[in-house]
Amino acid sequence: MKRFLLYFVLLVITVQAKAQVAINFIPSVAGQTLEGLSLVQLVNTTGNNLQGQLTITVKDGSGAGVVSIVVPRLPIRLGVNSLNKGILSGSRIRFGESPSAAGLSQTGRFSEGEYEYCYELAAESAKPGGIPTIYENCFQHTLQPTTPLMLIDPYDQAEICNTRPNFSWQPPMPLQRDMRYRIVVAPVMERQDAVEALANNRPVINIADVRHNNLIYPVQVPDLVKEQRYAWQVTAYTGKVMLTQSEIWTFTIHCEDSIPVQQADSYRELKVEADKNFYLAPGTLRFSFYNYRQAGRLEYEIIDLSNPDVPVKKLRRINMQVGLNKIALDLQDNADIKDGNQYILKVKNVTNQELTLRFIYQEK
Template sequence: MKYTLLILAMLAGSLLHAQVLINYQPAINGQTLDGLSLAQIVNTGGEVAGAFKITVKDGNNAGVVSILIPSLTVHPGVNTLNKGVMRSASIRFGESAAAALLSQSGRFPEGEYEYCFELSVPDVKPSMPPLIYENCFQQALQPATPLLLIDPYNGAEICNVRPAFSWQPPMPFVNSMRYRLVVVPKGDNETPEAAIANNRPVINKGELRQQHINYPVTSPDLVKDQEYAWQVTVYSGSTLISSSEIWTFRIQCDDTLDTLQGGSFRELTVEGNKNFYIVTDGIVRFAFTNYYNNSQLQYEIVDLANPENSLKKLPRVQMHAGHNKAEIKPTGLISGKQYLLKIKNADKQELIMRFIYQDN
């Protein structure tokens, strides 16, 4: 009878341990170091205790981080790692490039990762090896918001042979991030990707802290009728965080390019004219049609090199029903910069005009 009871006890112990399962959602929680603590340990058997280890490796099987909780009690049901348990954990960062960024920012950079969670339960007999319960998860991480190009917009035809460039950083933002801008000529039958990979850059500027750059003084003027490809990459130290799409633009100047002076008005349209128009006397003249009642015009002028900044204290413009012509002299225009004037009509359409301000 004792022999039978011993066998039953051993079987019960095996069934108890075999019912421990670890769940984790790397797509949701695998972006940050703190998110590693959101694993769930499901135990449908009796209470067990042991060491709990979390290991993360990158796509090259290099260690990123290892977290060891020396003693963890797993109760029946669903268990989580509370703050008290995590305070007792030891954290060791690996030697990979991703580990360096993770230790600085608390976030995993873009890439492929393997997340492994292991519970090691000592056997009742000290001479026997511990029982190991492990679950691993694979996940390719993308930045929460990608690195986005802003201007020159994709497919733009511009006349400025020394344009400014602007982009939107990926989020979450890390203070150590630095940008590199690459601009290359593109052949008519060449893909933008091939142009970036193979052609000699006319601009290759790194260690940029801001999300915009005026045309570098040391770079040559761009060539009329030439198409260009451009891309921005962002780094933290030697670690690539993200790369933007590759956009193209062409230097396409109209030989009869209008100059907004001497009473010439430009008609605002939904898409705007492809060319930039030159303002030389500080007075911006534009025309538009208002199909509704008289009211004050709502409009703004933004610097295309830094679209978040708009000119302040713009003159008031009273519009009437029908065709309107407006003359404004905004303060704060800087010679050589590109601007975008935009208004919204009652149909909630945005009418725009691009212009370059140049001092006489």
């Protein structure tokens, strides 16, 4: 009899432990903004629909309060409940004494630093006057400054001859483990700006779940139209949460004088302001620049725009002199340089200025 009673008590305790509300929140994704605090998931496994008060409290690394949000009478259905930023409209929000609280109240964004995000749900008792059941969970995270998502190629307002161009962009940092991208490319009609084009026109490319920060022109997509202007934008997201968006850039498919041929005996002068054209480099890339300081080793790199994450290797060492430098860089024996691919040459002189040249390699 005693053994039976002990078994019954343990069974009741086990059932009560499983019958609860789990609180899930991803601070690395949603903990950067005030609105993001509402992107919490409540998993109700109690067996009944509930109603209660949700309190969200954020403290900084020193324990000082940043913000406190009270969501009254929140319905919690049986199963998974995914909340959204709409719940904040009827909530009570109080900013705390932490130095970061003032910035949050003005901008809606948390400054970099350490934070603790605590969620407490006080579920109302089924019996009138009963004691509410408390479910809570806290999450710690260190926010780091995020770099913007920046488009790389095609360059803004570029005129290109390639009707099947590749697209590349620089991802926001720090990288999220499950971050994905959506790229949208749409034609821009006459008397229409780029924002209107992406919002209203039928896109020629609209691809989600891109895992890398570049897109090779899809095989199934028709060629772009010559003399047509296009707008493009990239969005970074994780799960169903949008992290950030790039600016909107435009480019035009235009072949006349868009790819000047690099003559065998000519050298293209590098400048701080990037040239938007591509230049043909038949076997050898010839470029020139002025060095007004001392001689030394030239720091440079070549980036393949179809795969910008992997730098071109085995580039030969180049020494620069004071004054005018004319460089003939033989690329024929470099296995990383492919015929017909688009590249960017980046050169740093002794004053640490970055000079660039965009070119298309062509086998001699």
